[in-house]
Amino acid sequence: MLKYKAGKGEKAMIVVGVGVGPGMLTEEGIRAIKKASAVYGAKRAIELAQEHITCEAKTIKDYKSLHLLPADAVILSTGDPMFSGLGKFAGENDTVIPGISSMQAACARTKVNLTNLCAITAHGRDFEPAKAELIQELRNGRNIFLLPEENFGSLEVAKILKELGIEAELYTCENLGYPEERIAKGSPDNPPIAETILYGLLVVQKR
Amino acid sequence: MLKYKAGKGEKAMIVVGVGVGPGMLTEEGIRAIKKASAVYGAKRAIELAQEHITCEAKTIKDYKSLHLLPADAVILSTGDPMFSGLGKFAGENDTVIPGISSMQAACARTKVNLTNLCAITAHGRDFEPAKAELIQELRNGRNIFLLPEENFGSLEVAKILKELGIEAELYTCENLGYPEERIAKGSPDNPPIAETILYGLLVVQKR
Known part of the structure; x- marks a missing residue:
């Protein structure tokens, strides 16, 4: 059996689907955001997650440099990350948390x-x-x-x-x-x- | 423009997608469950929502009689209600809250x-x-x-x-x-x- 989650202790990016509109964040998405030391995302994604963010939130525009972010970064993606979202930048060891899509x-x-x-x-x-x-x-x-x-x-x-x-x-x-x-x-x-x-x-x- | 939500004051069934596993309930799903006066669903759906249920939860097996439930009932559906779930029993005035599917x-x-x-x-x-x-x-x-x-x-x-x-x-x-x-x-x-x-x-x- 293969593992599809990051190993324990291993630092990996977490991509959280924040849903397409307000109130659609899941419990596991909220937990990841609350624990994050740095949160990145588009303006609208950060707005949707705002009330749960306890650290600094940075707007990103250049998604091609996502791999330059700290290894334990939490990336916010509107909708579901695997539905035309930022999940496409997630590697094998990264974690994707699904969200409600349009x-x-x-x-x-x-x-x-x-x-x-x-x-x-x-x-x-x-x-x-x-x-x-x-x-x-x-x-x-x-x-x-x-x-x-x-x-x-x-x-x-x-x-x-x-x-x-x-x-x-x-x-x-x-x-x-x-x-x-x-x-x-x-x-x-x-x-x-x-x-x-x-x-x-x-x-x-x-x- | 047509309305796709129940009118104000009108009693309607709410079908909540509780997700396919633990931690996948959305904020709006949790709100609906907390406010419910009666919650119905399969055993596994009730287990997934348990910590947010403040009223009586009843296991249902015969989904064909969903229309006999109280008009303001909250029905729990594992995964997403519109993905092989209980959303198929929702009428035009009922509300469906999406959930994370398998x-x-x-x-x-x-x-x-x-x-x-x-x-x-x-x-x-x-x-x-x-x-x-x-x-x-x-x-x-x-x-x-x-x-x-x-x-x-x-x-x-x-x-x-x-x-x-x-x-x-x-x-x-x-x-x-x-x-x-x-x-x-x-x-x-x-x-x-x-x-x-x-x-x-x-x-x-x-x-």
Whole structure:
């Protein structure tokens, strides 16, 4: 049997998923943050964890230098670190503590099953591969949770659904978990429009 | 804009995801449990939430009668309620609070990305549809998180991978989050064997 946790006494980075909105930190996440000697993360991640931070919190922008941080650093990642988060920088000996992702919060609100759902990220990359993946998975009968890109969001997905002749409900999910949370529902003919750039798009096929 | 939360003053059921193991309850989950006048759930779910329960906790076995419970009941669901959990019984006015699923814990330990991952449930149903889905998604290049069935687990998946000529790493993930957590790694030629019936199987394709 292989070990997937850092050995005792060995210093390793801890990446904590703080959830996508307020109140989503887990007990083990809170424990790690309270014990930390230094906490690093994006501004929003630090805000979400603020009430539990007892040491200095430093905003980081250059995630490529994460390996230069002290070996026992606690890194905060919004959502779940393994879902388009900072978990990708974690090595074999580092610890990742899961958090509630935008996809989970979107499904909790709309009561959509997570098991037939396929996550696709267009965010931060050329959207053509994401578009190809979207079409393939829609044809496979899957529901989609898309992290959109400026030029590939609810309007473009609605157009694709119409071209494929697929009937579906579309939901734009913004500010999940925050007081200003906004979920708008629409159809391929009348797609919902997000009011902010950062949102999640849920596509639920009619069966 | 549509509302996806229960209206103020309206009594509605709250389904709380307690996570797959100890220490995974979120702040909002804990708040809901502490405020509850009655808490219902499976034995393991109640154990995971025990230290926060201040009212009577009742074990339920017949989930089909959930609608007969008091309107302001708090229902505990292991993992995430929308991931093969009790969220399927939640109506439009009910509230679902997300929790950490077995898939997230498995990915945190093995550092596998959640975004290229496809969840498939063979558990509690005839495994033929799950098998067909597995083959399709493997051919699509996706990694898989399978909730296995007695006759469809790591050995059967290893055989399918060999037939398809797909190179992959297989991980059986048991008792995630518990002191007796066990993650075993193997290959299609030498698949890991779980020691318990309830486990998650992670298939990570080599690229």
